[in-house]
Amino acid sequence: xxxxxxxxxxxxxxxxxxxxxxxxxxxxxxxxxxxxxxxxxxxxxxxxxxxxxxxxxxxxxxxxxxxxxxxxxxxxxxxxxxxxxxxxxxxxxxxxxxxxxxxxxxxxxxxxxxxxxxxxxxxxxxxxxxxxxxxxxxxxxxxxxxxxxxxxxxxxxxxxxxxxxxxxxxxxxxxxxxxxxxxxxxxxxxxxxxxxxxxxxxxxxxxxxxxxxxxxxxx
Amino acid sequence: xxxxxxxxxxxxxxxxxxxxxxxxxxxxxxxxxxxxxxxxxxxxxxxxxxxxxxxxxxxxxxxxxxxxxxxxxxxxxxxxxxxxxxxxxxxxxxxxxxxxxxxxxxxxxxxxxxxxxxxxxxxxxxxxxxxxxxxxxxxxxxxxxxxxxxxxxxxxxxxxxxxxxxxxxxxxxxxxxxxxxxxxxxxxxxxxxxxxxxxxxxxxxxxxxxxxxxxxxxxxxxxxxxxxxxxxxxxxxxxxxxxx
Numbered sequence: 454x455x456x457x458x459x460x461x462x463x464x465x466x467x468x469x470x471x472x473x474x475x476x477x478x479x480x481x482x483x484x485x486x487x488x489x490x491x492x493x494x495x496x497x498x499x500x501x502x503x504x505x506x507x508x509x510x511x512x513x514x515x516x517x518x519x520x521x522x523x524x525x526x527x528x529x530x531x532x533x534x535x536x537x538x539x540x541x542x543x544x545x546x547x548x549x550x551x552x553x554x555x556x557x558x559x560x561x562x563x564x565x566x567x568x569x570x571x572x573x574x575x576x577x578x579x580x581x582x583x584x585x586x587x588x589x590x591x592x593x594x595x596x597x598x599x600x601x602x603x604x605x606x607x608x609x610x611x612x613x614x615x616x617x618x619x620x621x622x623x624x625x626x627x628x629x630x631x632x633x634x635x636x637x638x639x640x641x642x643x644x645x646x647x648x649x650x651x652x653x654x655x656x657x658x659x660x661x662x663x664x665x666x667x668x669x670x671x672x
Numbered sequence: 673x674x675x676x677x678x679x680x681x682x683x684x685x686x687x688x689x690x691x692x693x694x695x696x697x698x699x700x701x702x703x704x705x706x707x708x709x710x711x712x713x714x715x716x717x718x719x720x721x722x723x724x725x726x727x728x729x730x731x732x733x734x735x736x737x738x739x740x741x742x743x744x745x746x747x748x749x750x751x752x753x754x755x756x757x758x759x760x761x762x763x764x765x766x767x768x769x770x771x772x773x774x775x776x777x778x779x780x781x782x783x784x785x786x787x788x789x790x791x792x793x794x795x796x797x798x799x800x801x802x803x804x805x806x807x808x809x810x811x812x813x814x815x816x817x818x819x820x821x822x823x824x825x826x827x828x829x830x831x832x833x834x835x836x837x838x839x840x841x842x843x844x845x846x847x848x849x850x851x852x853x854x855x856x857x858x859x860x861x862x863x864x865x866x867x868x869x870x871x872x873x874x875x876x877x878x879x880x881x882x883x884x885x886x887x888x889x890x891x892x893x894x895x896x897x898x899x900x901x902x903x904x905x906x907x908x909x910x911x912x913x914x915x916x
Contacts, residue, residue, distance in 0.1 A: 571761050572765065574763060575763035578726060578752055578756070578759075578835075579826060579829060580750065580752040580777060580781055581780065585780050585781070589780070
């Protein structure tokens with residue numbers, strides 16, 4: 454305990470920067486992953502079979518292989534195939550985003566599928582175009598299913614970004630490694646990093662619960 | 673002879689190996705009130721849902737005012753605007769107020785100015801006794817109120833035909849009448865109505881014609897008096913002996 458306090462006193466900026474890095478990675482991953490995930494979800498739901506088939510394969514590959522393996526893959530591949538320089542951080546972010554897009558696409562798809570089929574029929578029967586039907590009827594209702602799941606995805610992202618420490622990208626688990634290397638203490642910095650993760654994810658879980666409750670209340 | 677508002681020719685519908693509609697042909701005259709009755713699973717709802725292509729017919733033709741809806745392509749929503757539909761489960765939009773439910777489509781698809789659409793919606797709401805509910809959300813409405821809302825939502829598009837798919841089947845008994853009254857008023861005003869129903873008394877009272885569908889074909893049709901008092905087909909006789 455003594456050592457924990459001493460480490461904190463001396464190295465708290467490292468942990469704070471690490472937390473900042475983690476939140477930044479997870480935030481960018483979630484934001485860009487949501488944009489890409491929406492696109493993937495709509496392609497997946499396309500009536501054009503080859504397109505929906507390809508996206509199904511895309512989703513299956515990303516959800517069916519370990520994320521660490523995917524990080525390695527993009528970290529090795531991207532610098533080789535791209536004509537411009539790409540930092541390790543950029544490679545890892547791309548990999549995280551692509552990975553998240555598959556999960557978010559499924560969240561979106563499930564959220565839309567959970568909307569009462571009668572809503573589609575009512576919108577169509579009244580003569581709404583498919584785009585207006587999506588915009589005004591289906592998505593506003595699907596959001597209620599999607600939003601809480603997205604917060605949970607954000608929590609998953611926060612934990613998954615710890616894998617970026619393998620590539621020594623600045624985030625919370627890397628902060629542990631940094632402190633460990635300079636103090637030769639292992640358990641204490643590990644506990645500190647772990648505790649910070651726990652606080653952040655607990656707060657977010659609580660927020661997810663609140664959001665869910667509020668959305669349910671408006672049904 | 674007047675041109676039929678809806679003409680159905682040789683309508684077939686299969687769900688996989690199940691043949692639900694096996695060749696239905698009929699003409700609906702403007703202003704005609706037609707009740708479609710038959711045992712459950714007979715295909716009467718499927719028939720109705722084919723008319724605005726909520727179900728895609730396997731084969732056959734459907735003409736609306738002489739134009740083949742099967743060839744509507746991108747114009748399908750425009751046809752649907754002229755063919756209102758009311759569902760068993762209301763399907764009102766839960767995330768919009770009563771007024772927004774009604775004004776949404778006129779504003780979006782017909783370019784009616786918001787104020788005009790709101791005024792029209794209020795007139796419609798007043799007509800079905802829901803004006804005091806204009807700003808509430810559907811969850812605060814009873815089943816009967818939701819169904820009346822669903823009816824005026826369709827009417828806001830000024831349809832030429834109204835399709836009712838068992839509009840009172842999901843209602844508590846004490847709410848059936850308030851919905852039937854609205855439909856009856858529409859019939860009196862000259863609206864063309866196709867009504868899939870289990871309310872035999874209502875069918876007999878308001879219809880110009882009864883279509884009795886069983887096993888995917890029209891087994892018998894005629895004016896309500898003769899149909900209900902002296903049905904000719906064995907299937908209709910059997911059905912009526914069970915329900916009356």
